[in-house]
Amino acid sequence: MAANKKDLIRQAAIEVIVDRGFHAATTDAIAARAGVSVGTIYNYFRNKEAILEHIFQVELERRIDYLSSLPEDMPVLQKLELFLQWHFRVIAQDPATGRILLRERSNLINLPAIRGYMESMTSYLTSLVEEGIRKGQFRRSNAALTGAIMFGALEAAVRHSIMAFEKTGRPLELITQEAARELFLFFSRSLQ
Amino acid sequence: MAANKKDLIRQAAIEVIVDRGFHAATTDAIAARAGVSVGTIYNYFRNKEAILEHIFQVELERRIDYLSSLPEDMPVLQKLELFLQWHFRVIAQDPATGRILLRERSNLINLPAIRGYMESMTSYLTSLVEEGIRKGQFRRSNAALTGAIMFGALEAAVRHSIMAFEKTGRPLELITQEAARELFLFFSRSLQ
Amino acid sequence: MAANKKDLIRQAAIEVIVDRGFHAATTDAIAARAGVSVGTIYNYFRNKEAILEHIFQVELERRIDYLSSLPEDMPVLQKLELFLQWHFRVIAQDPATGRILLRERSNLINLPAIRGYMESMTSYLTSLVEEGIRKGQFRRSNAALTGAIMFGALEAAVRHSIMAFEKTGRPLELITQEAARELFLFFSRSLQ
Amino acid sequence: MAANKKDLIRQAAIEVIVDRGFHAATTDAIAARAGVSVGTIYNYFRNKEAILEHIFQVELERRIDYLSSLPEDMPVLQKLELFLQWHFRVIAQDPATGRILLRERSNLINLPAIRGYMESMTSYLTSLVEEGIRKGQFRRSNAALTGAIMFGALEAAVRHSIMAFEKTGRPLELITQEAARELFLFFSRSLQ
DNA sequence: TATGAATGAGTGTTCATTCAT
DNA sequence: GATGAATGAACACTCATTCAT
Incomplete structure (x- = not known):
């Protein structure tokens, strides 16, 4: 490891x-x-902050690597579905990192790597929305705002999953799978 | 003041x-x-943390006060719409507090008042979803998860509005109004 | 104290x-x-360095106070003699401070107060030399260089006095009195 | 090199x-x-301090080598003049080392090699003074104190030369030549 | 109640020195 | 001899909290 x-x-x-x-x-x-x-x-x-920056940097790279592996011409909704499933699977495998991504993001938002993480994630979702609109697969909307909303929803779903895991003790894999499904349904209805 | x-x-x-x-x-x-x-x-x-707790406490009370003023038998979607409009209007009037609600929440999530704020907000949204489902106005879903998702989406929309205000300088009132509309559209499609 | x-x-x-x-x-x-x-x-x-700066500042002020108490029209050699006697008397009364003035000056020469101390002392001696030349009491010379030389000689005499005190145990008052006399003789012959 | x-x-x-x-x-x-x-x-x-000790040791040896090359029966004043000229010429050729000899001496005065450097230099000047007195070429004085004073004056003249070089940009050779002359004049009047 | 000087535990960071390769 | 990663003691500085006035 x-x-x-x-x-x-x-x-x-x-x-x-x-x-x-x-x-x-x-x-x-x-x-x-x-x-x-x-x-x-x-x-x-360099210093303590640099550790946190590195953590976010590594996670961002993992996400970018995954996203660039998706074929360009895949239907936008399907890309979104795959990304959500992958994202929640990663969380299930390494919930500790997931928690950091949630907890420390807000407070240390001035660190470049953390801003970078948020902005990259948001702008990926934004670009998905734009692509969907352009290809006539999504309804028209303010794509930037929609991307931001989706990122917030995604994080909240992760947070809720982790908390549900702590409260109920149900297997995290199941919880996150359900969250991915529910979130996808939520998004696909909103966007179309 | x-x-x-x-x-x-x-x-x-x-x-x-x-x-x-x-x-x-x-x-x-x-x-x-x-x-x-x-x-x-x-x-x-009592100590420095208690100040932050008090800040959240006061904001929570304002929201509870507003929510209890809505008539019980109003259509659920309309309640949601009014709440979103009110929430963004409050942010536009006092963006400083809005920023704290966003920035400090995650990091100090262990403080009772802050957990309380998050949980109360989330559970209000959850109860709206449940009410909608019960009354046949919303489709069936995991209401708790959906409430959490909506809270995350709401905060992200606020964050995006504040950042858009800082970047573009457009009047915050207009930005938040548009965000409220877009978010309501997003939610109403998802939920029905 | x-x-x-x-x-x-x-x-x-x-x-x-x-x-x-x-x-x-x-x-x-x-x-x-x-x-x-x-x-x-x-x-x-403000910080640790500021303590040292303050030490030098205080000592510089003491010297400036003494020097400004000398009557303007006193013969230059006599001013020099009085200053040397006063300086060595002060050292005899507070050798610890004297030692700091010697030991720490060089190493922390970048601190403003320490540069200020050196430069002020040197430029006072320089101005004495200039005054002596102008009034025809001293021979012509490079006054700035001469002032610097005199400051170095003065400090060396102090250092030697303190070391002699540590080695021989003779009363510091006597040692410094003798040093003041010898140094004055040295200077008066050099300058005239 | x-x-x-x-x-x-x-x-x-x-x-x-x-x-x-x-x-x-x-x-x-x-x-x-x-x-x-x-x-x-x-x-x-052995350790970091030992580097500094070695620097001083080497410089001390250079000076001792030069001094022992002067003929025993040369007039004392001439020995002094030659030494001053040589010393300032060395400084002009290697001002970096000169600066260290000045800057670090005071602060690390407890290192044996540095004490040794100071004491050797001082005692050479002292022995010159004693020789001058013995041979009737100098007036009577406290030779040890006078030697110390001369060492201090010498260092101050070097320091002033380096600073003058930094401020004015005039060729260091010229500045140090002038300093050597002025210092020799200063000493010869004082001592005789 | 209000003040603000005093407190001192706590922490990020540096850097001379070592030693296995 | 040469290397340079690893070590860990040491230290300046901060800041929430107290309490005598």
């Missing part, structure tokens, strides 16, 4: 941040969890 | 938090903005 | 810095010596 | 220390400038 030391530290940071939040996650604790010394962190990251 | 000293401090805190975020908003800065001394803050609030 | 808390901290800092040098003088140690907590230091000084 | 690796590191250290001062000159930076790795430094020097 941690091919190299930078990844090792990233994983440790994710765990500690999930437990305590970014501000309460001390560099000492991250180092201890990673089994390295504090100094080592600074061999791989 | 600040009937008593507690309100005065609440307003000052809102302004400072909007400028810097909760963690960077020192009690000294809040006191200075309020024109009182640090010590005075502690006569009205 | 320490009228107010800022002075108290200044005195404590002088003692600790004399013992260990500026870089090894931790803020904790200064606070402990002053009998206050670390935080209190920062109520009176 | 760097016959072996130890010299290479010494030169690199001189450059970095001149740029930043000893405390801000990290071993990493010195290693980088020398084109070696940190570890290599520790094959040639």
Whole structure:
């Protein structure tokens, strides 16, 4: 899971941040969890914020990689469906990271990587909406606003899934699958 | 605007938090903005977190007050439309508070008042969905999940409106009105 | 000796810095010596460097005060003699501060107050030389260079006095008196 | 210029220390400038301080070498003149080292090599004064104090020369030649 | 009630030094 | 000898909170 030391530290940071939040996650604790010394962190990251930036950067890249793998000419709705399913599957496999993506985004929104994450995700959804409209598959709408709305809805569905998992203990895979389905239905009715 | 000293401090805190975020908003800065001394803050609030809790508490109460003013037998979609219009109007009148509701919510989600705000808002939307389904005005769905999705979408629309205002300088009233309309359209298609 | 808390901290800092040098003088140690907590230091000084700047500032002001008390029309050599006697008397009364003026000056020469101290002292000596030349009491010379040389000689004499005191244990008053005399003789022959 | 690796590191250290001062000159930076790795430094020097000690040691040896080349029976004043000329010529050729000799001396005065440098230089000047007095070429005086004063004056003249060079841009050779002349005149009048 | 100086635990970051390769 | 990743002690500085006035 941690091919190299930078990844090792990233994983440790994710765990500690999930437990305590970014501000309460001390560099000492991250180092201890990673089994390295504090100094080592600074061999791989400029400072503490850079760890969080890296976390978002990595997640953004994963999403971009997935999205660019979808064939250009696939019906827009289907792209959306696949993306939602993939997204929730990833969350189910690594809920800790999912939680960070939710929790720390708002507060540290000034960090470039985090802005970048939000904006990239939103603009991908926006571009999907535009494509759908252009191809006559979606009704006309303010695409930018719609993309933003969809991103918010997506995150809320993730958050709700994680909370439902914590409350009920039902398998996270099932919960997220259902959320993906429900969200897709919600979107497909709204957009068409 | 600040009937008593507690309100005065609440307003000052809102302004400072909007400028810097909760963690960077020192009690000294809040006191200075309020024109009182640090010590005075502690006569009205248990600690710094309690200020934030109070901010959310007050906003929650405003929303509850508005919602209970809607007649019970009004069509559900109309209730939703009125609520959205009212909500965006409030944001347009006091965008600072709106920003706090967005920015600080995630990070300090463990504070009871903040959880309470989120949960109350979500459960109001959930209950609207349930009412719609029960009365045959909405299609069947997982109401809790749908409520959560709607809350996320609502916040995202607010965030997008504020950012659009900052970027374009268009009057916030117009931006929020359009957002309210678009969001209502989005919801009404999804739900029916 | 320490009228107010800022002075108290200044005195404590002088003692600790004399013992260990500026870089090894931790803020904790200064606070402990002053009998206050670390935080209190920062109520009176911007940062650690500001303490050193303040030390030099105070000493510079003392010297300026003394120098401006000398009558304008006094023979230049006599002004020089009085200044040397006063300077060495001050050192004898507060050798710790004298040591700081010597030891820390070079290393932290970029701090404004320290540059200011050196430059002010040097330019006072330079102006004395210029005055002497103008009034026909001194031979012609490069006044700026001569002033610099005199400042260096003065500091070296102080340093030598303190070291002689440490080695021999002779009363510092006697050592510095002799140094003042010898230095004056040295200067008066050089300058005329 | 760097016959072996130890010299290479010494030169690199001189450059970095001149740029930043000893405390801000990290071993990493010195290693980088020398084109070696940190570890290599520790094959040639016990620790970081030892580099500075070595710098002073080398400079001291150069001065001792020069001084022992002067014929024993040369008039004392002429020895002094030649030494001053030589010293300022060396500074003009390698101002970086000159700056270190000035800047770092005071602060790290506890290092044996640095004490040694100061004391050797001072005691050479002292022995010149004693010789002059013994041979009836100088007036009577406290030779040790006079030697110290002369060392201080010498350093101040060097410092002033370097600063004048930085401010005016005049050729350093000319500035130092003039300083050597002026300083010699200053000394010869004082001593006789 | 109001004040604001004093507190001191807590934390990000640096950097000389080591040592396995 | 040479390397440079890893180490971890050390330190400046912050800021929520208290309490004597």
